[in-house]
Amino acid sequence: MWDDVERVDLETMDLATEYREAFSLFFPGVLTDGVLDVAKLTALLDVPATTVLDGRERYGIQWAGWQESVRTLLTPSRAALIPSIDRSIDFFAARNVMIEGDNLEVLKLLQKAYNDRIKLMYIDPPYNTGNDFVYDDDFSDGLRGYLRYTGQVDSEGNRISANADRSGRRHSRWLSMMYPRLVLARNLLTQDGVICISIDSNEFSNLKLILDDIFGPENFLNSFVWASNLKGRQIGEAGAVGTHEYILCYARNAREVGQFRGSQKALSALMPTVYKGPGYQVKEDERGPYVTKNELYNTNSRFNETTAPTMVFRIHYNPDTGEVRVSDIDDEETYPGFVTAMPHRNARTDQKWHAWRWSRAKVLKDYSELEFEVRGNELRIRTKIRDVDGTAIKDLIIGPSTVSGQADLKQIGLERIFETPKPVDLLQMLISATTAGSDMVLDFFAGSGSTAHAVALQNAEDGGDRRVISVNIPEETAKDSEARRAGLETVSAITLARLQWVTDNVQGADASGLKVLYLGESNFLTADTVEGELNLSPTTLREDAEAMAIAGEILLKEGVPLDSEWSEFQFHNVSVHVSGGVAVVVGEGLDVAVAEGVFELDPKPHVVVFLEDDLAGQDALKANLVANAKSRGITMKTV
Numbered sequence: 168m169w170d171d172v173e174r175v176d177l178e179t180m181d182l183a184t185e186y187r188e189a190f191s192l193f194f195p196g197v198l199t200d201g202v203l204d205v206a207k208l209t210a211l212l213d214v215p216a217t218t219v220l221d222g223r224e225r226y227g228i229q230w231a232g233w234q235e236s237v238r239t240l241l242t243p244s245r246a247a248l249i250p251s252i253d254r255s256i257d258f259f260a261a262r263n264v265m266i267e268g269d270n271l272e273v274l275k276l277l278q279k280a281y282n283d284r285i286k287l288m289y290i291d292p293p294y295n296t297g298n299d300f301v302y303d304d305d306f307s308d309g310l311r312g313y314l315r316y317t318g319q320v321d322s323e324g325n326r327i328s329a330n331a332d333r334s335g336r337r338h339s340r341w342l343s344m345m346y347p348r349l350v351l352a353r354n355l356l357t358q359d360g361v362i363c364i365s366i367d368s369n370e371f372s373n374l375k376l377i378l379d380d381i382f383g384p385e386n387f388l389n390s391f392v393w394a395s396n397l398k399g400r401q402i403g404e405a406g407a408v409g410t411h412e413y414i415l416c417y418a419r420n421a422r423e424v425g426q427f428r429g430s431q432k433a434l435s436a437l438m439p440t441v442y443k444g445p446g447y448q449v450k451e452d453e454r455g456p457y458v459t460k461n462e463l464y465n466t467n468s469r470f471n472e473t474t475a476p477t478m479v480f481r482i483h484y485n486p487d488t489g490e491v492r493v494s495d496i497d498d499e500e501t502y503p504g505f506v507t508a509m510p511h512r513n514a515r516t517d518q519k520w521h522a523w524r525w526s527r528a529k530v531l532k533d534y535s536e537l538e539f540e541v542r543g544n545e546l547r548i549r550t551k552i553r554d555v556d557g558t559a560i561k562d563l564i565i566g567p568s569t570v571s572g573q574a575d576l577k578q579i580g581l582e583r584i585f586e587t588p589k590p591v592d593l594l595q596m597l598i599s600a601t602t603a604g605s606d607m608v609l610d611f612f613a614g615s616g617s618t619a620h621a622v623a624l625q626n627a628e629d630g631g632d633r634r635v636i637s638v639n640i641p642e643e644t645a646k647d648s649e650a651r652r653a654g655l656e657t658v659s660a661i662t663l664a665r666l667q668w669v670t671d672n673v674q675g676a677d678a679s680g681l682k683v684l685y686l687g688e689s690n691f692l693t694a695d696t697v698e699g700e701l702n703l704s705p706t707t708l709r710e711d712a713e714a715m716a717i718a719g720e721i722l723l724k725e726g727v728p729l730d731s732e733w734s735e736f737q738f739h740n741v742s743v744h745v746s747g748g749v750a751v752v753v754g755e756g757l758d759v760a761v762a763e764g765v766f767e768l769d770p771k772p773h774v775v776v777f778l779e780d781d782l783a784g785q786d787a788l789k790a791n792l793v794a795n796a797k798s799r800g801i802t803m804k805t806v
Contacts, residue, residue: 172793175721175776175806177691178243179275228376230339233346240347244275245693247720248684248729254663256670259733261680263619264636265666266729267659268686270611273638274351276686279726281636285355286606288362289597289618291589295341295370342373348611349381355609359423361388361601365589367412378417388416388424393564393593414564414597427560427600434558437592438566442558449555452535459538459549463523464511470522471513472496478522482508482530484539484546491534493527496520508546524550560600567593576615579668583649584661585615594621598633605632607730613637614658616665623673634679634730637662641685682729690717691806707779707806718744718751721776721806725749738764741781749774757781762792766799776804 191198197208209216248266252258266273352362362382366374379387391414399408418424434442447458465478472479483492483505492502501507510520523530530537540547572588598621602608610618622635641657644650655661663683670676690712708717723729727747736743738761741754750765750772757777765775775796782789782805796803 173802173804175724175804177689177720177724177806178245179724180278181241181243183241228342228373228380230342231336232339232343236343236346239271239343240350244272245689246272246276247687247689247716248273248276248723249687249716250719251683251685252715254683255681256667256677257680258682259735261682262632262634262730263666263670263676263679264634264682264684264729265613265619265663266636266638266684266686267641267657267663268638269640270638271348271351272686274348274355274611276723277636277729278351278354280723280728281355281607281609283355283357284607284728285609286357286360287598287601288352288356288360288609288611289364289594290352290362290610290612291365291614291617292345292612293341294367295337296367338370338373341370342377345374346377346381349377352609352611353381353419356419358420360419361416361424362418363391363414363416363597363601365393365412365414368409371413371415375415378415382417382419386418386421388418388421389427389562390415391562391564393567395569395587397565397568428554428557429560429596429600430556431558432556434560434596437596438564440565441561441563447555450538452551454535455553456555457538457551457553458555460552461550462511463525463537463548463550464521465524466521468513468515468518468521471515471518472520472522473518475522478524478526479510479520480523480527482523482546482548484508484541484548486539486541491531491537493530506541506544506546508548560596564593564596567596572617575617575620576665579665579672581615581653581661581665584653584655588615589617591617591621591624594618595625595628598622598625599629602633603629603631605634608633608635609638610635611638613639613662616662616669619666620669620673623669623676623679626676626679627674632679636729637666684719684729687716690720714742714753715744717753717778718742721751722746722749725774725776725804736764736768743768745772748772749776751776752781753778755781757785757788759788759791762788762795766795766801771799772801774802774804776806779805 187198194208197204205216246268248268250258251267255261349362356362364374364378375387375390393412393414394410395412397410399410431442435444447460449456449458451457463482465475470478479496481494481496481498483494483502484490484507485502485505487504490505492505494500496510510523513519513521525533536551538549538551540549567590569587569590571592572585572590573582575591576582576584576588594617598608602625608618608622613619616637619635619637622633625631626633639659639662641659643657644655644661650656650658650661655664666681670679670681688709690709691707692709722733722744725747727749731747733744733746736745740756741752741761743765744751744753745768748770750768752761752765752775765772777792782792793803
């Protein structure tokens with residue numbers, strides 16, 4: 168019976184296995200004995216196959232190091248996210264999260280808990296200009312190893328030049344850094360989720376190509392042009408000065424994403440050169456205020472009596488009674504007291520009419536959402552729009568700038584800490600257009616913390632309860648920098664300082680708290696933990712492992728989101744940590760009475776995890792726990 172108890176998997180999911188299983192569901196029989204039957208697959212897809220060696224030309228992106236980046240992606244992680252209680256605000260109830268560490272490892276650790284849960288990702292990765300950094304994918308080595316790898320610093324860590332591209336593979340290495348992160352990020356997006364990425368011309372074309380590869384070109388939404396610095400800056404030795412950057416937006420599934428919309432009033436105030444005043448009269452009926460912008464007919468002449476015959480008909484309206492009728496387009500019968508609207512005339516010589524945008528059934532059912540204007544014998548019909556302040560977002564952004572981003576930081580006492588911080592107004596526009604309610608936002612290149620700041624401001628504005636996860640690497644700040652003089656020794660310390668200020672100063676943000684964690688080694692030993700020898704230690708835990716860290720690692724790897732409420736109970740020397748329906752029991756002194764208390768918690772956990780160390784040599788207790796858990800419908804696991 169004891170042998171049947173489930174074990175907690177301390178490694179992140181094996182993505183290669185996940186992909187093979189999903190592939191087999193769509194194409195049964197194509198994978199046999201671990202071998203891909205290319206002929207069968209090409210037959211099922213009805214496309215030709217090619218190999219690297221056959222010389223067939225095809226569209227796509229390739230770069231030196233692609234295979235290594237895939238191996239990096241597929242390598243499971245055994246790292247852990249360690250709670251940092253002293254830097255958190257209301258840790259146990261906090262719904263906002265900040266994680267300090269390399270985002271590649273962090274994204275792997277988030278896969279189980281956040282798959283299909285993130286509504287919006289905004290990231291501002293390194294632009295690869297030559298004087299910014301690119302992450303190393305060995306989180307234990309950190310940034311310094313990558314700089315050595317790319318020839319940007321010497322053996323003593325001194326930067327060689329401002330633009331050290333000595334290997335000729337600067338773009339390739341940047342792509343290898345971005346590719347696995349974006350693949351992992353896509354897994355976390357909801358089906359109607361959106362990712363927005365700031366970039367400049369250095370890597371714009373390459374980034375779009377790998378986004379097409381990962382998300383599919385059909386899921387491309389927009390390429391925003393942002394006039395980030397109208398004063399301009401000379402990027403190269405020739406040509407015009409640069410004034411703009413881009414924000415590339417892709418969807419997990421574009422068919423699930425609606426039009427980006429925002430407040431006309433707010434956008435006009437923020438970007439008056441792009442958004443003019445409303446210009447539409449606000450009217451009111453029994454359902455409330457509305458505006459009218461468009462007539463009911465389809466303005467596209469391709470929709471006509473030939474291509475959409477059921478959408479071409481006559482509409483009759485009685486202005487005295489409000490009654491609405493419809494009839495065939497060639498039915499010339501008139502109705503006393505009714506005025507008739509014919510479809511709009513088509514300019515094409517081979518067609519007579521434009522189609523209506525509504526069907527007959529919809530006109531008869533929802534005519535209260537139409538405005539009928541009668542002038543003599545003429546009837547014009549317009550659709551009512553209830554979102555009186557709403558307007559479509561445009562892909563041109565002129566107004567928010569890096570100067571306003573600096574002003575945001577100055578407001579919170581972090582002036583000149585970042586050279587080009589993203590303005591919160593810019594991000595708030597994206598957040599309001601893509602999220603609502605309690606949607607989850609993720610920024611895994613968190614920088615100065617602009618995204619989390621913008622989320623808090625948008626929540627304060629519309630009463631939302633959005634949650635945000637911010638991830639940043641603890642790269643050291645320059646010794647002669649304003650940040651270092653302010654006591655901020657790492658970039659992640661800047662992020663944290665801003666998030667703490669936001670929590671304390673933005674209306675309502677304190678209710679969400681801030682849960683701070685940092686990336687570290689697993690609390691559990693592995694067979695190769697002892698260098699050069701097989702680990703035969705009688706314990707499975709590291710010597711310095713603490714209860715909170717142990718519980719946090721298990722909860723996340725059991726799929727409990729970090730923004731879940733966390734409760735801690737103490738039974739003598741045993742601590743019980745409960746979150747998301749999972750209880751983790753840690754501590755010597757475990758007995759039947761303690762276990763009974765755990766099983767009877769209210770609400771009852773659906774999974775209870777015990778440590779092998781705490782059960783060592785207690786076979787009778789083990790058997791008792793298995794039986795009691797089973798009788799209560801609780802899944803028992805060990806680690």
